[in-house]
Amino acid sequence: MKKMRTFKGGYRFLNFEGQPKDILEEASIPSRVTIPLRQGFGGEGDCLVNPGDKVSAGQIIGAHDYGVSSPVHASISGVVTEVKRFNYFKRDCLMVSIQGDGSPEYQRATGATSAWEQLSEEAIERLLYLSGVTALDREGIPTRMRSSVILPEDVTSLIIHGVGSEPYNTSLEMQLQGKHMLNLVEGIRILRKIMAKAKVYLAINCQRKKILEQINKLTAQYEWLEVCPLEPRYPQGFDEMLVSAILGQKFPYGYSAANIGVVILNVQAVLQAYEAVVEGKPLIERTIALCGPAFKEPLHIKARIGTALNDIVSPRIKEGITPRFVLNGILTGPELKDLTLPIDKTYAQILAIPENHKREFLSFLQFGPLSDSYSHTFVAQAYSKAVKSCETNMHGEARPCISCNYCEEVCPVGIIPHLLSKYVQRSIIDETLMNLRIFNCIECGLCSYVCPSKIPLAKHIKEGQEKLTVSGCDRNQCILPYFSNLRGIEEYRGAKQL
Amino acid sequence: MRLILRNLDTIRGILDKNKKLACLKPIINAIDGFYFGTDKVTSLPHILDHMDLKRYMTFVIVGLLPATIAAVYMWGLRVLAVIAVSYIFGGIVEAAFAVIRKKEIHEGFLVTGLIFPLILPPTIPLWLVAVGVMFGVMFGKEVFGGTGRNIFNPAIVGRIFLTVAFPQMMTTSWSHPFTHGLGGFVNYSADAVAQATPLALFKAEKIVTHYGDLFFGNTMGCIGETCRAGIILGGIFLIAAKISNWRLPLSCLLSLIVFSTLGNIFAPDIFAPALFQILSGGFLFGIFFMVTDPVTAPCTRAGKWIGGALFGFLVVLIRGLSGYVEGVMFSILLLNVFAPLIDHVVVDVKYPKLKT
Ligand code: SF4
Numbered sequence: 134m135k136k137m138r139t140f141k142g143g144y145r146f147l148n149f150e151g152q153p154k155d156i157l158e159e160a161s162i163p164s165r166v167t168i169p170l171r172q173g174f175g176g177e178g179d180c181l182v183n184p185g186d187k188v189s190a191g192q193i194i195g196a197h198d199y200g201v202s203s204p205v206h207a208s209i210s211g212v213v214t215e216v217k218r219f220n221y222f223k224r225d226c227l228m229v230s231i232q233g234d235g236s237p238e239y240q241r242a243t244g245a246t247s248a249w250e251q252l253s254e255e256a257i258e259r260l261l262y263l264s265g266v267t268a269l270d271r272e273g274i275p276t277r278m279r280s281s282v283i284l285p286e287d288v289t290s291l292i293i294h295g296v297g298s299e300p301y302n303t304s305l306e307m308q309l310q311g312k313h314m315l316n317l318v319e320g321i322r323i324l325r326k327i328m329a330k331a332k333v334y335l336a337i338n339c340q341r342k343k344i345l346e347q348i349n350k351l352t353a354q355y356e357w358l359e360v361c362p363l364e365p366r367y368p369q370g371f372d373e374m375l376v377s378a379i380l381g382q383k384f385p386y387g388y389s390a391a392n393i394g395v396v397i398l399n400v401q402a403v404l405q406a407y408e409a410v411v412e413g414k415p416l417i418e419r420t421i422a423l424c425g426p427a428f429k430e431p432l433h434i435k436a437r438i439g440t441a442l443n444d445i446v447s448p449r450i451k452e453g454i455t456p457r458f459v460l461n462g463i464l465t466g467p468e469l470k471d472l473t474l475p476i477d478k479t480y481a482q483i484l485a486i487p488e489n490h491k492r493e494f495l496s497f498l499q500f501g502p503l504s505d506s507y508s509h510t511f512v513a514q515a516y517s518k519a520v521k522s523c524e525t526n527m528h529g530e531a532r533p534c535i536s537c538n539y540c541e542e543v544c545p546v547g548i549i550p551h552l553l554s555k556y557v558q559r560s561i562i563d564e565t566l567m568n569l570r571i572f573n574c575i576e577c578g579l580c581s582y583v584c585p586s587k588i589p590l591a592k593h594i595k596e597g598q599e600k601l602t603v604s605g606c607d608r609n610q611c612i613l614p615y616f617s618n619l620r621g622i623e624e625y626r627g628a629k630q631l
Numbered sequence: 632m633r634l635i636l637r638n639l640d641t642i643r644g645i646l647d648k649n650k651k652l653a654c655l656k657p658i659i660n661a662i663d664g665f666y667f668g669t670d671k672v673t674s675l676p677h678i679l680d681h682m683d684l685k686r687y688m689t690f691v692i693v694g695l696l697p698a699t700i701a702a703v704y705m706w707g708l709r710v711l712a713v714i715a716v717s718y719i720f721g722g723i724v725e726a727a728f729a730v731i732r733k734k735e736i737h738e739g740f741l742v743t744g745l746i747f748p749l750i751l752p753p754t755i756p757l758w759l760v761a762v763g764v765m766f767g768v769m770f771g772k773e774v775f776g777g778t779g780r781n782i783f784n785p786a787i788v789g790r791i792f793l794t795v796a797f798p799q800m801m802t803t804s805w806s807h808p809f810t811h812g813l814g815g816f817v818n819y820s821a822d823a824v825a826q827a828t829p830l831a832l833f834k835a836e837k838i839v840t841h842y843g844d845l846f847f848g849n850t851m852g853c854i855g856e857t858c859r860a861g862i863i864l865g866g867i868f869l870i871a872a873k874i875s876n877w878r879l880p881l882s883c884l885l886s887l888i889v890f891s892t893l894g895n896i897f898a899p900d901i902f903a904p905a906l907f908q909i910l911s912g913g914f915l916f917g918i919f920f921m922v923t924d925p926v927t928a929p930c931t932r933a934g935k936w937i938g939g940a941l942f943g944f945l946v947v948l949i950r951g952l953s954g955y956v957e958g959v960m961f962s963i964l965l966l967n968v969f970a971p972l973i974d975h976v977v978v979d980v981k982y983p984k985l986k987t
């Protein structure tokens with residue numbers, strides 16, 4: 134076997150309490166959904182329905198064809214009650230509310246077939262596009278319907294990953310149960326058909342030995358596919374780290390992998406692509422991992438898009454604790470404060486951890502059988518089976534930096550967080566910061582996590598970036614001179630702004 | 632626990648009422664923070680490491696314990712008095728500055744207060760300990776703005792001040808360590824004798840002390856520096872706990888071995904052999920507990936290798952060629968001086984200017 138590909142720095146989060154079990158629960162069909170017309174990659178679609186219209190599940194209710202976008206579907210059958218703008222993740226977004234009739238049926242796209250090999254590339258792309266799958270992940274799936282910033286023939290590498298390097302991960306076993314393993318391989322073949330020039334890399338958590346074995350067997354015959362076992366060290370699952378670990382290529386930090394011709398999809402997106410092409414299933418529901426110690430039973434749930442968060446989480450939260458809800462990634466994800474907002478295509482995990490304001494007595498003398506730490510100063514670091522607690526306490530007072538260098542050791546992109554933070558704090562905002570590659574930061578938050586002085590380094594770095602941009606130093610100055618052939622930059626910027 | 636909480640609340644109530652005493656707040660807050668963790672919660676990232684500075688410093692103290700216990704055994708209970716004096720007077724300076732600055736008291740002092748007495752000769756008069764630690768904390772740390780900003784290791788500043796200002800008391804009188812029975816655990820102090828330390832013996836008479844004696848501490852020397860077994864134990868503990876970084880001690884060690892061996896080959900009368908140099912004087916104590924002080928050491932990885940190489944070279948040079956017997960202190964000071972420069976160069980090399 135080849136040497137394992139990896140990257141420098143990072144940190145392995147082991148055994149946090151409240152990992153989702155390998156169970157998939159179907160949520161009931163909600164009586165009311167609210168569907169944002171901008172979900173995932175791409176701009177907001179034009180609203181194609183009016184209040185009072187009857188819609189059926191799977192019907193396209195939002196789309197446009199003048200910019201990068203993918204269609205949005207009604208996720209339940211019923212009547213449109215309201216079309217209104219809401220504040221959705223700090224951005225204004227048009228939302229369509231539907232009062233449902235409770236039927237689980239949905240419209241399938243025509244032309245879908247299990248004999249997809251006979252379909253033309255264009256037909257496959259159309260199926261993918263019409264199902265809305267193309268909006269998934271950070272840069273979408275390229276089709277000629279402008280669902281991504283590049284075209285399918287520009288793709289040189291396709292990376293499919295199920296690394297799971299976060300403290301909480303969607304279970305790979307659950308996703309690849311039964312026939313889903315075969316579906317995954319079929320899905321990859323479908324995608325490869327439209328991205329004919331691409332070499333495909335399947336990055337799987339190296340500790341999932343059984344899955345790796347099965348996949349190796351299933352894919353041995355495809356010489357264009359390579360299985361890459363990767364160590365699940367955070368933030369290996371980030372696009373930037375996947376590209377540098379697997380392809381050994383430099384990443385244009387701040388842009389997307391698509392700009393260098395790489396498409397990165399996670400396992401669920403591929404499975405959904407399979408369902409779209411073979412079964413004609415529109416993207417109206419998705420699997421969400423409910424993780425964290427504040428859930429009564431952490432598991433996976435399949436829910437219709439547009440279901441209010443409340444409906445999903447409220448009945449499942451343990452009694453007597455104040456939870457904090459976080460979306461997709463406990464180190465980087467936004468806090469979900471308003472539980473009346475709906476879920477959308479991008480929801481992969483909802484994390485719930487208890488708010489902990491409790492002061493711990495003589496905390497520095499505790500043995501800490503549950504305490505996670507980068508340093509080896511707790512009993513929990515001595516045995517690998519220790520289950521780590523997970524709550525929101527700071528675990529220490531803010532202090533000045535002691536240059537312990539933990540932050541530099543863990544930084545996956547090799548910049549020096551404490552140095553940058555010191556510059557930013559003293560308001561020295563100039564080229565020095567750029568030379569120190571401040572724009573390379575991928576906002577993984579690991580530096581803030583490990584700092585024993587509890588300095589919010591990642592926040593300072595972000596502040597520094599913003600101030601630099603205001604003062605006229607653009608991240609382009611750091612990236613563009615090093616990459617001669619970035620594709621779709623204009624579109625990428627446009628899509629981010631839309 | 633409740634009791635402490637209640638007492639603190641009462642005191643705080645008094646302070647709140649009395650304007651004049653209100654300036655003592657930082658001290659009460661420090662005590663409060665010492666016993667109880669924080670009630671603050673995170674923003675982003677939503678979870679944080681359980682490690683904090685208090686624990687960091689506690690671990691350094693734990694790492695120093697073997698050497699400290701050995702010191703008490705060898706030099707008698709007086710060592711405890713020396714340590715107490717160091718903590719009390721250093722603490723006063725620290726608290727005074729916190730009160731003046733209206734800032735919190737930081738934990739760094741807990742370590743300085745213990746390291747400082749360990750690098751003094753066992754016969755040191757107690758008043759001198761007080762003078763040294765106050766000078767060290769004041770001019771080694773507080774004038775730079777407190778923990779995290781200091782360029783020099785405060786303990787080293789204090790120690791060098793004493794060496795320069797009171798050379799008589801710092802270099803001529805040493806004691807014989809206790810080596811039998813309960814030793815220093817039942818005696819107040821060891822007898823002062825006018826004898827030389829192993830390094831001085833080598834310098835004057837080319838005598839290489841028995842390695843076993845050096846290793847277990849059966850020699851003259853500073854309070855905490857002689858029991859090398861305990862120092863190595865503590866040092867390795869700290870490295871295993873990821874408190875100190877392994878790069879710096881290792882590069883210091885390698886560099887000392889290389890330069891002393893070279894020196895020993897070409898001028899055996901001036902440069903002692905490597906193993907002797909490692910096991911004598913304050914070298915091991917220095918590399919495990921003082922050079923690794925993160926604030927004052929080079930912080931970049933390459934900087935650590937370079938700094939360590941420089942340190943080993945300086946130690947060999949000063950021990951061999953200068954009028955001083957021991958070079959570790961001055962080398963640490965010089966390393967502290969050069970650390971920012973080394974880091975600066977390393978950073979410049981690592982991050983070349985952007986293309987335009
Ligand atoms: S982890 Fe915190 S204390 Fe350590 S060097 Fe980085 S910023 Fe400073």
Ligand code: SF4
Pocket residue numbers: 543544545546547548550573574575576577578579580581590591594
């Ligand atoms: S500096 Fe940026 S990339 Fe590096 S650890 Fe911090 S957040 Fe992550």
